[in-house]
Amino acid sequence: MGGGVRAVWLTGGVLLLGGTAGFLVMRGGSVESWREVSRGALADRQQEQLERAAEARGELAGVLMATLVEAVETEGLVGAISVCADEAPRLVASVQRDHETLLGRTSWKRRSDSNQPPAWAGELVAARTSEEHVLVGPGGRLAVLTPIVVAPFCLQCHGDPDDMDPGVTEELALRYPDDAATGFRDGDLRGWFWVEVPGGD
Numbered sequence: 001m002g003g004g005v006r007a008v009w010l011t012g013g014v015l016l017l018g019g020t021a022g023f024l025v026m027r028g029g030s031v032e033s034w035r036e037v038s039r040g041a042l043a044d045r046q047q048e049q050l051e052r053a054a055e056a057r058g059e060l061a062g063v064l065m066a067t068l069v070e071a072v073e074t075e076g077l078v079g080a081i082s083v084c085a086d087e088a089p090r091l092v093a094s095v096q097r098d099h100e101t102l103l104g105r106t107s108w109k110r111r112s113d114s115n116q117p118p119a120w121a122g123e124l125v126a127a128r129t130s131e132e133h134v135l136v137g138p139g140g141r142l143a144v145l146t147p148i149v150v151a152p153f154c155l156q157c158h159g160d161p162d163d164m165d166p167g168v169t170e171e172l173a174l175r176y177p178d179d180a181a182t183g184f185r186d187g188d189l190r191g192w193f194w195v196e197v198p199g200g201d
């Protein structure tokens with residue numbers, strides 16, 4: 001190969017590309033990958049990204065909760081399921097637009113297909129972490145994964161199906177035939193908010 005590039009696959013999906021300029025390590029097909037950072041080690045610019053993430057997450061949490069509580073009051077529990085189903089994705093999209101960030105909710109036990117984790121969160125979601133994690137990624141992006149804990153109010157739609165209103169279990173079965181988001185108890189980890197703030201590079 002003369003001075004050309006050599007590629008060697010190592011175990012664990014690591015590709016070593018060797019050339020005159022040295023070696024480039026690729027993992028999972030991307031040159032720059034996400035890595036976890038501690039809050040104390042963040043640069044000023046990253047600290048600002050972290051604040052932007054908190055603002056966007058706070059807004060999403062607030063509008064989702066307000067919409068849910070109002071829907072339960074005005075439509076009852078069964079009616080509130082349709083409101084959540086229709087409004088949650090719309091609210092996520094509108095907060096993404098307003099804050100110019102990507103964000104959403106996810107879990108290892110999901111109700112809605114639209115709540116899949118982003119790739120950088122996959123391992124943490126599988127490990128069911130109950131702590132907040134901050135990661136930095138390609139192009140100066142910063143991502144945050146924040147746990148969501150179950151409160152008694154949530155059990156009406158995410159608790160033990162035997163204890164739930166039969167009208168609710170029926171509506172959930174109709175709307176979400178593959179619903180995995182029941183069986184939680186008060187104080188359990190329910191899932192996470194995830195936020196990905198662009199790097200501006």
Ligand code: HEC
Nearest residue numbers: 080081084085088105107109110111112115154157181191
């Ligand atoms: C009236 C029923 C209802 C109540 C009460 C309710 N949820 Fe949900 N929840 C839903 C529905 C429907 C979805 C799927 C649509 C969506 O929001 O994306 C959902 C989705 C979620 C998701 C996204 C992950 C997934 O499973 O798809 C999380 C996280 C969540 N709920 C947490 C909570 C928490 C925490 C509470 C209590 C504060 C709560 N829910 C109360 C109906 C409810």
